[in-house]
Amino acid sequence: MDGLLQEITSLEGRRFVVVSNRQPYAHVRHGGQVRAEKPPSGLTLALEPIVQATRGTWIAASSGDADAETVDRAGRVMAPPPGVEYTLRRIFLPPRLQQDFYTGFANSTLWPLCHIAYHQPRFEERWWKAYLQANQAFADAVADEIGGDPAVVFVQDFHLAVLPQLLRERCPQAIIAQFWHIPWPNPEAFRICPWRKEILRGMLGNDLLGFHLPYHCMNFLETVDRELQVRVDRESSAVVLGRSRTSVAAFPMSVDYHHIQTASGLPQARAEAARLRAEHSGGGQRQLVISVERLDYSKGIRERLEAIQRLFERHPQWKNKVVFVHIATPSRTTVRAYRDYAQTVDRTVARVNALYTHSGWIPIRALHIYVEPEKVWNWYQAADALIVSSLHDGMNLVAKEFVAAGRDDAVMLLSEFTGAARALKEAVPINPYATDAFADAIAHALAMSGDERRDRMRRLRWRVEHYDIGVWAREILRAIRQREFDVQDIALPVAGVHAGSQPRLAAAAAPRPARARRH
Numbered sequence: 001m002d003g004l005l006q007e008i009t010s011l012e013g014r015r016f017v018v019v020s021n022r023q024p025y026a027h028v029r030h031g032g033q034v035r036a037e038k039p040p041s042g043l044t045l046a047l048e049p050i051v052q053a054t055r056g057t058w059i060a061a062s063s064g065d066a067d068a069e070t071v072d073r074a075g076r077v078m079a080p081p082p083g084v085e086y087t088l089r090r091i092f093l094p095p096r097l098q099q100d101f102y103t104g105f106a107n108s109t110l111w112p113l114c115h116i117a118y119h120q121p122r123f124e125e126r127w128w129k130a131y132l133q134a135n136q137a138f139a140d141a142v143a144d145e146i147g148g149d150p151a152v153v154f155v156q157d158f159h160l161a162v163l164p165q166l167l168r169e170r171c172p173q174a175i176i177a178q179f180w181h182i183p184w185p186n187p188e189a190f191r192i193c194p195w196r197k198e199i200l201r202g203m204l205g206n207d208l209l210g211f212h213l214p215y216h217c218m219n220f221l222e223t224v225d226r227e228l229q230v231r232v233d234r235e236s237s238a239v240v241l242g243r244s245r246t247s248v249a250a251f252p253m254s255v256d257y258h259h260i261q262t263a264s265g266l267p268q269a270r271a272e273a274a275r276l277r278a279e280h281s282g283g284g285q286r287q288l289v290i291s292v293e294r295l296d297y298s299k300g301i302r303e304r305l306e307a308i309q310r311l312f313e314r315h316p317q318w319k320n321k322v323v324f325v326h327i328a329t330p331s332r333t334t335v336r337a338y339r340d341y342a343q344t345v346d347r348t349v350a351r352v353n354a355l356y357t358h359s360g361w362i363p364i365r366a367l368h369i370y371v372e373p374e375k376v377w378n379w380y381q382a383a384d385a386l387i388v389s390s391l392h393d394g395m396n397l398v399a400k401e402f403v404a405a406g407r408d409d410a411v412m413l414l415s416e417f418t419g420a421a422r423a424l425k426e427a428v429p430i431n432p433y434a435t436d437a438f439a440d441a442i443a444h445a446l447a448m449s450g451d452e453r454r455d456r457m458r459r460l461r462w463r464v465e466h467y468d469i470g471v472w473a474r475e476i477l478r479a480i481r482q483r484e485f486d487v488q489d490i491a492l493p494v495a496g497v498h499a500g501s502q503p504r505l506a507a508a509a510a511p512r513p514a515r516a517r518r519h
């Protein structure tokens, strides 16, 4: 994170405000006690060190049953957990609005719309209105928080697509950037959305819009080009609407490599990993293959279970030689599709286990529980292999965490439909839809020599170490800075010009007058 600190100084005293739906910790009641708990969210885990380093403010929706009693009148947490050096300001949406915004539009419309996982999105006008209203509530909180201060507002994800445009009107002095954590589909897939133009206009309120992959950027530019009367400048990857300009760029997200590696290497963590390994590998007789995800249909859990069954059909020599532990944290349980999916997964696990369980060997152990990040890293240390089988994933940070925390001789199977697969070339690629080939890939990974595994892992580590979350954050901050310079109306000195015509270089440090020129 060292380089990040250097880039943070380029904020030049501006407030740094992160806005996301999911909060980095929730206050949850357990009996008579209130505890701060982290959610199963790659987004919050990855962003927390950045907000911490900037000592910024994080604005997010409440999600814990004791959240309200731990905040002041503005919604700011009064006594943050030990070590937390940023301010968390919570938004409390009325339950019905929260339901229609989050369960409805965000997770039953936009999530399936953006993930090509063959799950039909639903378009309810009531949800769309709630989505607009919820985004408005976030805009109110941001405007109240920054007032007229110069600030960089960093909006996160698909829950807040129209927020940038609202902020553009409410906070003309702010620099607004957004990172879209999930894929952006091709224009054909996106055009079924009745409110596509409003969503796109909302996102064009950003000065900078980031996606994980250049492919997502291209899809976005293509979508905007088809749907709106704008100029798409492909050379500089920007959308020009009147005098406003949104730069669109790829920033493949990553993890806090050194922190994860150090934490998972501590003696206590190693001992716990050894215990897990001994317990689940039958004292070293079997390979331990894990998977870690939210219980979400886009993660390809059912497809993976089918492939495990096919493994034992096509490669029976692996019976009793391998144990699959799948850790799937219940997620979005207010969404019917997620509840149904959890039942399908349970039934499939029971079916495969019923087919193959034999003299004490149970092939699949399903843990449908929340496991804290540090404990997940122990599982990574314990495992011989990890399978990431997403049907479609913007990045998949589990894959990168495994590289940071896993054993030197561990092997990773990685869906080719994750953003992470573009960089993690030494993983064994899988197509989760192709059950036979998926099963063969598992057999191939299980049989891979220790030398080959170590060689692959060594290269994977190099890749993640050299593009960690610090680089990601630094590149975004640098792009914000560059974008700011690009739009400033600075009269650069020209050779021979009279000394009286002063270049307005001081403008670089001042809040931008350019904001007022926007649409």
Ligand code: F6P
Pocket: 022, 039, 040, 041, 042, 043, 044, 157, 158, 181, 182, 294, 331, 332
């Ligand atoms: O990365 C996508 C994402 O939707 C994040 O925005 C979110 O925090 C995470 O997955 C978990 O989902 P949720 O916040 O709905 O539990």
